[in-house]
Amino acid sequence: MSTDTIAAIATPPGRGGICVIRVSGPDVRAIAKAVAGFCPGPRYATLSRFRDASSSSGANNIIDEGIALYFPAPNSFTGEDVLELQGHGGVVISDMILNSVLQAGARMARPGEFSERAFLNNKLDLVQAEAVADLIDAGSRQAARAALRTLEGEFSGQIRTLLEELVSLRTYIEASIDFVDEEIELLQSGDIKAKLDGLVATTDRITASAGRGCVLREGLHLAIVGRPNAGKSSLMNALSGRESAIVTDIPGTTRDVIREHIVIAGIPVQVHDTAGIREGAREIEEEGIRRARDILTSADLVLWVHDDTTDMRRHEYEKYQADTLIIVRNKIDRSGRSPGKQVEEGLPMVALSTQTRQGLELLRQEILRAARVGSYQENDFSARRRHLQALEKTGTYLLRARTKLEEQLNTGSGSELLAEDLRLAQNTLNEISGEFTTDDLLGKIFTGFCIGK
Ligand SMILES: Nc1nc2c(ncn2[C@@H]2O[C@H](COP(=O)(O)OP(=O)(O)OP(=O)(O)O)[C@@H](O)[C@H]2O)c(=O)[nH]1
Ligand SMILES: [Mg+2]
Known part of the structure; x- marks a missing residue:
């Protein structure tokens, strides 16, 4: 339990119907008496x-009139005594109430400190605490639903089940090490191979789901590149349904990177329209081209837009990674090609017209396919990149354990190395829920939260 009491304004800054000042820690009752005059009954x-x-004079020290709520420990969000003061929503009023709470003995909370205390008091595991922040930041309805599912324990539950199976397998193998004579028989009789295969398959399934959860949360970064005048800006406008980028028949219209946020089948996508890439451009255009190349390095997916009435030159686009590149043959209303999707020299190609919109839906499908997210599934949960990395690492350890087991059954070598890989897999999984974490990691996670959360 913490020894100090923290406070913050929990509502967003600005004017509103009410503001909420949240206080948590051992001095909550005393602070309630000092600020509200008494400590309200629980809930x-x-x-x-x-x-x-801070002022001792009677009647004229009233700041506001509002609702006070008291949640005694451990039945509160943080697991500590919590006080919530609801005042009238306004920048000045909320600051004055907060100041009064600070005068009465609390200190300003750091970003995410309420959630961090909830985690430290076992009210939430790390995955759930992160889901609180993700729910607040959700960029689409599906992302919000996925974050809520994680908050309710869907993701943690799957990790826990995986851990239990892993631990029971590990215990069995470690025990067999002590019986040198029967070790091999023990390993064979325990059906270890099948169990290990099962663990690998479950890890793969959770990893795929977490991958989708990660994309749901972070969104997909899509870069549109190509020669000047190919119709890149027209494509971005067609995908977003807004005329946000200027379209003209003058090559070199777009000089800077233009961003739009769109949603395809529930997946948030950040689209970057860029300056047409060509040799011998003038200075401003040159800078635009440099920025276009920068975007390319961080994009998950690249669309190379080509004016289908002109010749396609492979060397222009082949330098971009093949598995993240889609060729778009645009202006088929002029070239006479039919809308369609096919593989062309090993790369996915979609023929469309941004003007008539023929083929546009095919491109949306192709974007989802190429990004390997498929469409959003009803039971998907939100996840973060660190979860995905830990799951991938777990998968690697398990596969390595699988190889060691094979070797061991063939050569009769000891099980120590196998046991060691399982131990590493277990530690990595524990990092996800926070049972095995460093203070560094905790600091990094919670400072990404907003204040008051
Ligand atoms: N017929 C036809 N014209 C198109 C199509 N898509 C774009 N255009 C035209 O092509 C010209 C260039 O379009 P933009 O979208 O500005 O091309 P861009 O690739 O962004 O060009 P820069 O920003 O200069 O690199 C405009 O005159 C568009 O109206 C299409 O599908 N069919
Ligand atoms: Mg443009």
Whole structure:
């Protein structure tokens, strides 16, 4: 339990119907008395007058009138005594109430400190605490639903089941090491191979789901590149349904990177329209081209837009990674090609017209396929890149354990190395839920939260 009491404004800054000041820690009851005049009964919304705790003069130290709520430990979000003061929403009023709470003995909370305390008091595991922040930041309805599912324990539950199976297998193998004579028989009789295969398959399934969860949360970065005048800006406008980029028949219209946020089948996509790439461009255009190349290095997926009435030159696009590149043959209303999707020299190609919109839906499907996210599934949960990395690492250890087991059954070598890989897999999985974490990691995670959360 913490020894100090923290406070923050939990509502967003600006004007609003109400503001909420949240206080958590051992001094909550005393602070309630100093600010609201009394400590309300547990979980009763109680009308009270909030005072300026720094001033001692009677009636004229009233700041606001509002609702005070008291949640005694351990039945609160943080697991500590919590006080919530709901005042009138306004920048000045909320600051004054917060100041009064600070005068009465609390200190300003750091970003994410309420959630961090909830984690430290076992109210949430790390995955769930992160889901709180993801729910707040959700960029699409599906992302919000996925974050809620994680918060409710869907992801943690799957990790826990995987851990239990892993631990029971590990215990069996470690025990067999002590019986040198029967070791091989023990390993064979325990059907270790089948169990290990099962663990690998489950890890793969959770990893795939977490991959989708990661894309749902972070969104997909899609870069549109190509020669000047190919119709890149027209394509971005067609995908987003907004005329956000200027379209003209003058080559070199787009000089800077233009970003649009769109949603395809529930997946948030950040689209970057860029300056047409060509040799011998003038200075401003040159800078635009440099920025276009920068975007290319961080994009998950690249669309190479080509004017289908002109010749296609392979060397222009082949330098971009093949598995993240889609060729778009645009302006088929002029070239006479039919809309369609096919593989051309090993690369996915979609023929479309941004003007008539023929073929546009095919491109949307291709984007989802190429990004390997498929469409959003009803039971998907939100996940973060660190979860995905830990799951991938777990998968690698398990596969390595699988190879060691094979070797061992063939050559009769000891099981120590096999046991060691399982131990590493277990530690890596534990990092996800926070049972095995360093303070560094915790610091990094919680400082990404907003204040008051
Ligand atoms: N017929 C036809 N014209 C198109 C199509 N798509 C774009 N255009 C035209 O092609 C010209 C260039 O379009 P933009 O979208 O500005 O091309 P861009 O690739 O962004 O060009 P830069 O920004 O200069 O690199 C405009 O005159 C568009 O109207 C299409 O599908 N069919
Ligand atoms: Mg353009």
